[in-house]
Amino acid sequence: MTTLTKxxxxxxxxxTGPLLSVRDLHVSFKTEDxxxxxxxxxxxxxxxxxxxxxxxxxxxxxxxxxxxxxxxxNPMFTTVEGEILLDGRELTTARESELExxxxxxxxxxxxxxxxxLSPYYTVGRQIAEPxxxxxxxxxxxxxxxxxxxxxxxGIPNPRERAKExxxxxxxxxxxxxxxxxxxVCDPDLLIADEPTTALDVTVQAQILDLLKDLQQEFxxxxxxxxHDLGVIADMADDIMVMYAGGAVERxxxxxxxxxxxxxxxWGLLNSMPRLDSDLAAQLSPIPGSxxxxxxxxxxxxxxxxxxxxxxxxxxxxxxxERPLLxxxxxxxxxxxxxxxxxxxxxxxxxxxx
Amino acid sequence: xxxxxxxxxxxxxxxxxxxxxLLEVSGLVKHFPVKGGFPIRRTVGAVQAVxxxxxxxxxxxxFGLVGESGCGKSTTGRLIARLLEPTGGTITYRGQDxxxxxxxxxxxxxxxxxxxxxxxxxxLNPRQTVGKIISxxxxxxxxxxxxxxxxxxxxxxxxxxxxxxxxxxxxxxxxGGQRQRIGVARALALEPKLIVADEPVSALDVSIQAQVVNLxxxxxxxxxxxxxxxxxxxxxxxxxxxxxxxxxxxxxxxxGDRxxxxxxxxxxxxHALLSAxxEVNLATDxxxxxxxxxxxxxxxxxxxxxxxxxxxxxxxxAQDKCATEExxxxxxxxxxxxxxxACHFPEEPTTEARDEDIVLxxxxxxLEEGTPGPEPAQEA
Numbered sequence: 117m118t119t120l121t122k123x124x125x126x127x128x129x130x131x132t133g134p135l136l137s138v139r140d141l142h143v144s145f146k147t148e149d150x151x152x153x154x155x156x157x158x159x160x161x162x163x164x165x166x167x168x169x170x171x172x173x174x175x176x177x178x179x180x181x182x183x184x185x186x187x188x189x190n191p192m193f194t195t196v197e198g199e200i201l202l203d204g205r206e207l208t209t210a211r212e213s214e215l216e217x218x219x220x221x222x223x224x225x226x227x228x229x230x231x232x233x234l235s236p237y238y239t240v241g242r243q244i245a246e247p248x249x250x251x252x253x254x255x256x257x258x259x260x261x262x263x264x265x266x267x268x269x270x271g272i273p274n275p276r277e278r279a280k281e282x283x284x285x286x287x288x289x290x291x292x293x294x295x296x297x298x299x300x301v302c303d304p305d306l307l308i309a310d311e312p313t314t315a316l317d318v319t320v321q322a323q324i325l326d327l328l329k330d331l332q333q334e335f336x337x338x339x340x341x342x343x344h345d346l347g348v349i350a351d352m353a354d355d356i357m358v359m360y361a362g363g364a365v366e367r368x369x370x371x372x373x374x375x376x377x378x379x380x381x382x383w384g385l386l387n388s389m390p391r392l393d394s395d396l397a398a399q400l401s402p403i404p405g406s407x408x409x410x411x412x413x414x415x416x417x418x419x420x421x422x423x424x425x426x427x428x429x430x431x432x433x434x435x436x437x438e439r440p441l442l443x444x445x446x447x448x449x450x451x452x453x454x455x456x457x458x459x460x461x462x463x464x465x466x467x468x469x470x
Numbered sequence: 471x472x473x474x475x476x477x478x479x480x481x482x483x484x485x486x487x488x489x490x491x492l493l494e495v496s497g498l499v500k501h502f503p504v505k506g507g508f509p510i511r512r513t514v515g516a517v518q519a520v521x522x523x524x525x526x527x528x529x530x531x532x533f534g535l536v537g538e539s540g541c542g543k544s545t546t547g548r549l550i551a552r553l554l555e556p557t558g559g560t561i562t563y564r565g566q567d568x569x570x571x572x573x574x575x576x577x578x579x580x581x582x583x584x585x586x587x588x589x590x591x592x593x594l595n596p597r598q599t600v601g602k603i604i605s606x607x608x609x610x611x612x613x614x615x616x617x618x619x620x621x622x623x624x625x626x627x628x629x630x631x632x633x634x635x636x637x638x639x640x641x642x643x644x645x646g647g648q649r650q651r652i653g654v655a656r657a658l659a660l661e662p663k664l665i666v667a668d669e670p671v672s673a674l675d676v677s678i679q680a681q682v683v684n685l686x687x688x689x690x691x692x693x694x695x696x697x698x699x700x701x702x703x704x705x706x707x708x709x710x711x712x713x714x715x716x717x718x719x720x721x722x723x724x725x726g727d728r729x730x731x732x733x734x735x736x737x738x739x740x741h742a743l744l745s746a747x748x749e750v751n752l753a754t755d756x757x758x759x760x761x762x763x764x765x766x767x768x769x770x771x772x773x774x775x776x777x778x779x780x781x782x783x784x785x786x787x788a789q790d791k792c793a794t795e796e797x798x799x800x801x802x803x804x805x806x807x808x809x810x811x812a813c814h815f816p817e818e819p820t821t822e823a824r825d826e827d828i829v830l831x832x833x834x835x836x837l838e839e840g841t842p843g844p845e846p847a848q849e850a
Contacts, residue, residue, distance in 0.1 A: 173675040271833025273767075287768040288539075293833075317538035317702065319765045322746035323831050326764055330837035344676060347748035374750050388680030390709035391749055392732060399687070400709070402680030406645045 133204060134161035135338045136185070136306055141198035143177070143184050152410045154180040156362040158198075159442075162306065167332065167339040169353025169370070171346060171385070173407055177362040178342045182308045184208075185340075186225060187215040202306065220247035224299035228311040230291035234283040241267070241279030244298045251302050266297035270327060289320035293327070300331060307332075308340045313348065325351055346385060350374055358382050361408050361418040368446040378457040379448035380425045383465045394469070401468060417451065428456060492564060492664060492696050493550065495525040499558035500545050504773060518772050519545040521720035522559070524799070525698075529663065532690055532697040534711030534728075536704055536743070540769055542720040547666045547700045551585045552576060563664075581611050584657040586686075588669035590649035594641040600627070600652055601637040607659045626655040630685060647678035654685060658693070666698045671706060683710060704747050708732055713808070716740050719772055719780040722799060726809030734819035736802055736811040739781045744821055759823040766830040779814065786828050787815045 143155040155177040162168045172178045183189050185200055185207065200207040202223065207215070219225075227233040235243060244266055245259035254262065260279070267275035270293040283291055292312060299307055309328070313321040325348065332339055341352050349356055349370070356373040358366040358381065366379040377383055384403035405422040408414050414421050420435040429435055429451040442449040448457065501516035520542040527533045535543045548554045550561060552568055561569045563579055571579070584607075587593035594603055604626055605619045615622040624634035630651040641649055650670060657665050670686065671679040683706060690697055701707050707714055708728055715725040716739065724737040735741055745763040765784045770776055778796050782788040791814050799812040804819065829835045 173677060269833060269837075271766075271831055273832070289768045317769070318704070318746040319538065319742055320768055321748070323764050323766075323834065325748070326834050327831070327837070330834060334837065345748065346676070346750050350750045351748040385676055386750070388677050389750075390680075390683070390705040392705050392708060392744065392747055393749075394705075394709070396709065396728075400680035400684055402684060403677035406647055406678060407675070 133201075135164045135203060136162040136340070137199070137201040138181070138185070139199040139201070141181065141184065141200065142196070143180055143189070144195045146193045146195075147411075150411050153413065154362055154410055155184070156413070158359075158362075158364055159444075160357055160364065160367070162338045162340055164305065164338050165332070165336045166354045167341055167352055169349035169356045170340065170342045170359060171344065171349050171356060172359035173344060175361075175407055175410065176359040177410075178359050179310055182225070182310055182340060182342060185308065186219055186223060187212070217251070220299075220304075221251040221302045222304055223306045223308065224302070224304040226292075226295050226299050226307065226309040226312045228314050230288070230295045230315075231283065233295060234291060236283055239280050239282055240286065240294050244279070244294065244301055247298065248301045262301060263297070266301050267294065269331075270294070270297045270300075271323075272297075288316055289323065292316060292320075292324055296324070296328065296331070300335060300337070303335055304337060306338045306340070308342075310342045311344070312341075314343070314345070321348070328352070346374070346389060347391075358385075361413055362410055363418060364442050364449065365419065366448040367442065372446055376458075377448075377461060377465075378454075379419075379450050380423045380452075381419050382448075383461065384422075387465065387468055398468065417449070425452060425460065428452060428460075490565070491526045492529045492531075493525070493527040493698075494562040495523060495546075495550065495559070496562075497559035498523040498525075498546065498549060498556055498561065500542075500549055500554060501557045515773050518720050518775055520549065520556075521775070523717075523720075523722055525550075525715065525722070527664065527696050527698060529696055530690075530694040531713065532699055532711045534707035534714040535698060535700045535717060536702065536707050536714060537717035538702060538743075538769055540719075540772060541717040542772070543700045543717050544668050546717070547585070547668045547698060550664075550698060551583050551666045552579075553585070577611075581607070581613075581660040582663045584660065584662040584665050586650075586653050586657050586665060586667040586670045589673050590646050590653055591641075591673075593653055594649055596641055599638050599640055600632075600644075603641070603652060604656050604659055607656060611660060613660065622659070623655075626658055629658065629689070630655045631681075645678075646674050647681055650674060650682050651685065654682075654689065658689065658695075661693075662695060664696045664698065666700070668700045669702070670699075672701060672703065679706070686710065704732075704744065716743065719769060719775050721780060721812070723781065723813070724809075724811045725799070726806065730806050730809040733821060734805070734809075735821065736805065736809075736816035736819055737781075737813045738785050738787055738815075738817055741817050741821070742784075760821055761823050762827040762829075764827070764829045764831050764834055766832065779812070784830070786830060787817075789815065 139159050141155055141158045145152045145154060158181060170178045184196055196208050241260060241263045244263035248254050248259040248262050264275045264279050267279055272278050272290055272293055286294060313324050316324060343349055353370050356368060356370050357364050360381050366373055366382050377386060387401040388403055390400060403422050408418065416436045416438055417440050420426050426435040434451050440449040440451050498520055499522060500520040501518050503513040504515040504517060505511045506514040523546055535546060537543045549556050556569050560567055568576065568579055601623050604623045608619050624637060627634045632648060632651050671682050674682060687710060689695060699707060699710050711728060713727050714731045715722045718739050724731065724735065724740045735744060742763040742765050745761045767784065770783055776783045778794050779792040782792040797812045797814045799810045801809060802811050802816050829838065
């Protein structure tokens with residue numbers, strides 16, 4: 117239940133702490149309409165060799181969080197507060213040149229759309245070789261050999277020839293494989309995958325997910341996996357964090373969160389999603405309303421305007437006044453008591469899931 | 471229990487008063503020309519987007535069309551709505567051949583076949599108010615409902631769960647889910663008999679998807695409108711459609727009632743597709759593990775599809791016969807009536823886990839053999 121692969125990676129200079137540790141992160145953007153508080157008080161850890169799945173709808177702040185980790189936000193319009201520790205090193209205050217040494221080396225990223233993330237101007241092989249030359253200091257020839265090796269590893273047939281081709285000559289699934297090869301070329305400690313399979317077909321998605329899992333076993337990489345698809349997260353993640361409107365609402369291991377969820381939003385997500393084995397006579401029960409604007413987020417609990425359980429919370433109006441906090445480890449940010457959460461899930465939510 | 475009800479005549483139950491099919495498509499073909507060459511651009515090939523598709527849709531029925539991108543499901547939808555003209559084959563709507571009907575001949579039929587599009591942002595004119603968008607079809611078809619068009623638009627807004635007061639608002643003032651509701655209201659404006667819904671929920675967030683699916687289901691049941699529901703999400707299609715067809719590279723490879731397709735599939739591709747769907751397993755034990763099939767590579771190009779069976783290049787059961795002979799879409803012995811499969815070597819009708827996983831992807835196979843001991847797949 118704890119760390120899966122311990123031998124992976126270099127010894128941690130700051131001791132035995134987690135690989136990535138985010139503490140009380142606040143990110144806000146200045147826009148024409150006002151300040152958008154995209155991430156508001158978020159804390160989480162990623163252990164070596166484990167996968168943290170972040171689920172949330174569009175606008176929940178999941179992508180912003182991870183762009184901030186890599187320092188890919190525009191500093192002109194962005195305010196970042198809080199701590200991001202990678203191997204004990206602070207990233208929010210790090211200089212651009214320091215971050216540059218990290219990106220593609222210790223931390224790598226896979227984006228949703230491989231066609232826009234790959235440059236159309238350079239061959240696939242060259243794009244994979246570039247970070248290897250930059251970070252490892254390898255010669256052109258060595259780096260090219262490494263690129264071919266990586267392409268073979270991610271399952272591109274005939275890698276020697278395909279490395280000389282351009283991204284447009286690759287199919288969607290192969291481009292995503294090339295992206296994975298590029299991300300893993302320097303053997304990073306942390307891999308951030310932002311909806312890596314959303315643009316792919318199901319049969320290809322299944323291949324890519326299994327490939328990522330197998331490569332993780334081999335390299336011992338810690339993965340932050342961002343998605344909106346609960347099925348994908350169930351398949352990929354060891355731990356899950358559910359995000360809503362800029363903050364985490366529930367956290368726990370995959371088993372805990374999916375089989376005994378404790379937050380009304382997680383219940384809503386599970387209830388609104390048809391499954392291959394769900395009861396056909398039952399109607400889907402969607403979450404009423406739509407996600408809030410982050411320009412003017414609701415007071416108190418961010419989810420209260422859409423929550424059907426707030427009358428059951430003791431003390432009227434508590435959900436509107438007071439923002440529930442997310443305790444460390446297994447927790448959910450909701451004012452319902454633990455006892456209530458358990459009984460509501462077992463008696464009211466679970467039967468509907470069929 | 472449901473099985474016994476459906477078994478004798480699955481079609482008759484949902485058929486309309488006349489009992490005859492609402493829409494019949496046979497041998498439908500659509501090839502898009504590929505131009506090339508210099509200085510005179512000639513047709514050098516064709517994208518065989520749809521290549522011989524037979525579909526029957528009865529009144530009030532919901533017919534699902536699933537498949538991966540590029541399999542021709544959207545093109546089929548557009549052909550049915552006659553937004554495209556077929557290269558070959560026939561489309562018969564209520565006994566009338568509309569496959570090559572011209573504008574004038576189509577005019578009365580256009581109002582009966584409506585479409586809902588995938589992207590709620592680009593399918594609504596940003597310069598028109600909601601009222602104008604929804605009353606547009608009535609205006610074009612010269613329909614003057616009792617009490618005026620505005621009254622009808624307000625009614626429609628109410629049916630789809632929007633505030634009728636928002637009649638004068640513009641699309642940008644609505645969220646994605648609300649816009650899709652506007653699209654539904656527009657499709658309902660002419661009281662159609664058939665709605666072609668092309669990925670109506672795939673652009674929406676999970677929590678909003680369910681709202682729109684429920685709305686479409688309500689519309690289908692209460693107004694008795696037949697649906698051709700096109701989607702790549704197998705779970706959503708299962709939830710919405712009584713009969714389902716699976717497409718691959720321009721052909722239907724398996725069709726049948728929902729029960730048969732989802733629990734007793736015969737075509738290897740249907741097996742692979744179902745096993746690839748990532749699922750939240752809510753049961754605490756893994757008693758009913760699903761089969762695991764991992765195909766290699768992507769769908770081949772529809773410009774030069776494989777000979778014989780189009781799936782053979784990715785199929786684990788392919789033999790010489792598959793390359794030379796195209797399998798016909800027929801009822802395999804042991805299948806229910808109406809469950810047709812196009813395969814020479816069909817699979818067992820079950821989706822339960824096999825003794826051995828089928829992993830065709832070379833990289834996956836290499837990694838999984840290389841690592842000592844099979845990976846204890848996450849049970850969730």
